[in-house]
Amino acid sequence: MNKNIAVFLVLIVVLIGGYFIFRSNPNPDLTATDNSMMENDKTTMMAETATVTYADDVFTPSEIKVKVGDKLKFVNNGTSEIEIASGPHPTHTSYPAFESGSLAPGATYEFTATEKVTIMYHNHLNAKAFGKIVVE
Ligand SMILES: [Cu+2]
Structure with a gap:
């Protein structure tokens, strides 16, 4: 019984960990894209x-x-x-x-x-x- 619970807990930790690793990977790319778009906007605004x-x-x-x-x-x-x-x-x-x-x-x-x-x-x-x- 105790062994099954331990295996279940490990499985959950792995699943949650995998979920966060999967989620966090695309985020830096999105942030970089947002930053470059903001800089482009600033450049456009300055050209007056x-x-x-x-x-x-x-x-x-x-x-x-x-x-x-x-x-x-x-x-x-x-x-x-x-x-x-x-x-x-x-x-x-x-x-x-x-x-x-x-x-x-x-x-x-x-x-x-x-x-x-x-x-x-x-x-x-x-x-x-x-x-x-x-x-x-
Ligand atoms: Cu003068």
Whole structure:
């Protein structure tokens, strides 16, 4: 009698153990698939373009938040040439990678945010016009 119960218990342990081994095997694959799908979604979400316009000595919006990987597009909607650069005026040493060069009326400057950083910028030809970019 006792031997039969022992054999029965061993059988149950083996069955339960086998069930959990069988169940746990497909799970890591599912998790990996879920993670890669989430990363793909993040990449898709980051590929956005934010637009800042310049007219009447004002950048609109004056402060803009973007994520790493996003593109910023500056459009000169004014009637005169502008040059967008990081502060401080006139040396632009705080973020030299952000520098539009000369932008005629209607011209655009595209900048891709590659790192988390805050950039204070201005129109070099009219330094009282300024704005702020926060890359998160
Ligand atoms: Cu300047």
